[in-house]
Amino acid sequence: MPESTQSLRALLQRTLHEEIPLSRVIGIRVAEVTPDSVTLAAPLDANINHKCTVFGGSLYSVAVLTGWGLIYTRLQALALDAHIVIHDSSIKYNRPVSADFTACCRIDTDKAFARFLEAYRRRGRARITLKVTIPDARGEPAVVFLGRYVIHTRS
């Protein structure tokens, strides 16, 4: 039975905190889940460096979990259960982040995701590349992350 975006938000929050203890330490909170997007939020204070900006490793960690969360909530909404792992990724830091921040992963078209699901259903394994952005105060991307994720059936 498809779950509501509200219950998916709570499920994702619980799953992240239970399955990746570090996500609690860096203060990750699920800000929003929609059918097409996931937004995670994290505070400056738990992730600060001596320049009073967010440590690059924290920005990466929140970004990689945002993409993971998008796949997770979409699979949950379809009652599909799979392992989701990051295969490779790149990240570009356009400018420092010096406040509490959010990371957003949005699917603009369902085409790529439909192909991804079809490959998974056929072969029990599929990969997809997702983009995650961390906006600055004006909404411009301070950080851009591209992650290639693999899903496979649980053995």
Add this chain to the structure above:
Amino acid sequence: MPESTQSLRALLQRTLHEEIPLSRVIGIRVAEVTPDSVTLAAPLDANINHKCTVFGGSLYSVAVLTGWGLIYTRLQALALDAHIVIHDSSIKYNRPVSADFTACCRIDTDKAFARFLEAYRRRGRARITLKVTIPDARGEPAVVFLGRYVIHTRS
């Protein structure tokens, strides 16, 4: 006065823990500093996920700080003071890491580093790409990280 690799090891450990509090949380320890390499170590337990392997964001965080540490100790050995920031990077996860681990950044040839220092001395700004590997139990690279770092004069 150039510092010994032993005092550089202690200096790097102190600097990481003071300047990036999260490095303490994820248990980063400076394992070794040589004139050509920096090796950081981190434990599985602080970085574990539900699959009992190391969270990809932790592997990234240790890798990015290993490259940072190599530049930092080299600059310190030359009594040079600069801001060191990560500009962009990529990471490939060849296989899961399921034990305490180390990350190593090694300079194979001094040529690129010499050019980097020359550019910094001339323009007060320079960039360099460094490779960091996290070996598995057999010494094969479980994770390969490439980071482009920028140094610039402190304003």
